[in-house]
Amino acid sequence: MTFQSLLRRAEIGANSYLLELDDTRIILDSGMHPKEEGSDSLPAHHEIPANSIDSIFVSHSHLDHSGSLPVLMRDQENADVYMTPATSKLVDALLHNSVNVMESKRTELGITEYPFYTHRELDQLEKRWRTFNYERPFDIGGPDSNVRATFYDAGHILGSAGVLLETLDQRIFYTGDVQFENQTLIPGATLPEEDIDTLIIETTRGASPRPESYSRDEEELRFAESINDCLKGGGSVLVPVFAMGKTQEVLTMINRFKAEGLIPDAPVYIGGLSTKMTLIFDEFADSTPRNQPGFQILRDMEVKTGGRRKRRAPITYQRGAIYALSSGMMTEKTVSNNFARGFINNPKNHLLFVGYADPDSPAGHIRSGSLGDLIDLDPEQDPVQFNCPMEVFDFSGHATRDDLLDYILRVNPKRTFLVHGDMDASEWFAQQLAEKLPDCETIIPFPGKKY
Known part of the structure; x- marks a missing residue:
């Protein structure tokens, strides 16, 4: 060999x-x-x-x-x-x-x-x-x-x-x-x-190394509490996610949070490539190992889809909503990046990261910054002031x-x-x-x- x-x-x-x-x-x-x-x-x-x-x-x-x-x-x-x-x-x-x-x-x-x-x-x-x-x-x-x-x-x-x-x-x-x-x-x-x-x-x-005190259940509960606090405070939640994997994990969590009364029954939006990937995940709901056998995200949740394609309405901001938008690193020209331009300057909103972000990406710039900083989401446009609470969760x-x-x-x-x-x-x-x-x-x- x-x-x-x-x-x-x-x-x-x-x-x-x-x-x-x-x-x-x-x-x-x-x-x-x-x-x-x-x-x-x-x-x-x-x-x-x-x-x-x-x-x-x-x-x-x-x-x-x-x-x-x-x-x-x-x-x-x-x-x-x-x-x-x-x-x-x-x-x-x-x-x-x-x-x-x-x-x-x-x-x-x-x-x-x-x-x-x-x-x-x-x-x-x-x-x-x-x-x-x-x-x-x-x-x-x-x-x-x-x-x-x-x-x-x-x-x-x-x-x-x-x-x-x-x-x-x-x-x-x-x-x-x-x-x-x-x-x-x-x-x-x-x-x-x-x-x-x-x-x-x-x-x-x-x-x-991961902290010895880490618990997946407690991390999910902390995630639910952050969503709940934001929605009850009159804001909306943006979760930048990778279209494949993280989107489906986050949507499944949100579905459980609603069922258990941990968060309000807020509208959930996904955009970009996420819809196509979620359709494939749902296609294999009965034929691949699942922690929730048979659960189909788009069938069993009231998820609102949107994006840049002609047949999909653009995703617009509204209070009291959850936006799980790709890409996870908020790369320039992606749905999460475009949406963040009118989002992160509002102190009532919450920005919640659930995965890795390269330090050189727009998400990386936000995660290493401080409230009040001007963030270059896209070098071709003016920077945006970062005013909303931000948290990072370990769902690797x-x-x-x-x-x-x-x-x-x-x-x-x-x-x-x-x-x-x-x-x-x-x-x-x-x-x-x-x-x-x-x-x-x-x-x-x-x-x-x-x-």
Whole structure:
């Protein structure tokens, strides 16, 4: 077996890894870097000879794991692509949306490489996707291959999966992004632990210890209390959310809060890509693991949708409402960014963050600022004074570092590759394993080097 990171730098970015098992060549994930543009946003797939890959696996639909898939498939015409059914639907929607985003950036930023692929090309490439449910083994590679694969529920978002790869003499498990704790809608991960020789595991939160006093139930209660206080005070609530995952988690929480009388029966608005993503989540309500089996958000809640499309009314401010709008980082030109311009200057409103925000994003600027600051929501427009209360809640879809470490110790692999983390995060795991699992070969893979 050989392993190679195809990232351009050792960080969280355009996630992609090459495995060679006997005569079978496999790529795990094919992401696009969220902070880069043009060819710099792609993994180092140009280092791989054309038509040399047998199989491609997509662990889940987030663009840092799936965004460059069409480019890779174009170069690897004979490779089959494997993912879960839910991931397939989400990736399809996200990649088509990416075409629209890249076309806009070509016009606005002059990036002539964009779009990397077209809607028509996507429709053709999707015919090579193969979908399998959790814990249903299947054979991959050519007729002479001895490799068997199995997906396991990673608990990160709808459809997310770890990948177990088995040959005649070894078992390799790639976690993808994983969450062991139950979220509001998505149950925690169910991953294999027995007889794993090589573990490839994410380290996202390795440098971020969580307070020992943290409780998910208490965090949700604090979130409900903030919403209630704002609405009773005559304001409205803005929750910037990622269209996929966080939107559906927040809506499910709000539905429960209303049912339990924790918040008033206020109107709830969603906008941007969130509606399309929520439709897909609802489509799999009865066929994927759920903490609330059968619950369909758009059917069972009175959610108001809006956005920039012609057939949808624009989202306008009203008192006493809850707005769960994308994007989560309030990126320029998104629904949450546009809406915030007439929102954050009102001291009766509340701005509630429920996920990660890059420090350089508009959301990051607000979170590091103070009341009264002028915030540049969009450099092309005047800054806006930040006058409303703001709070941050921990509803991460990534496992804590302690949960990840406990999993590694239970698996007790012969070797562990620490991926999907900034260097300080990966080094924390390496130090812990050197002490607690000294017989395990622990590797922080350097991009481009074969192990």
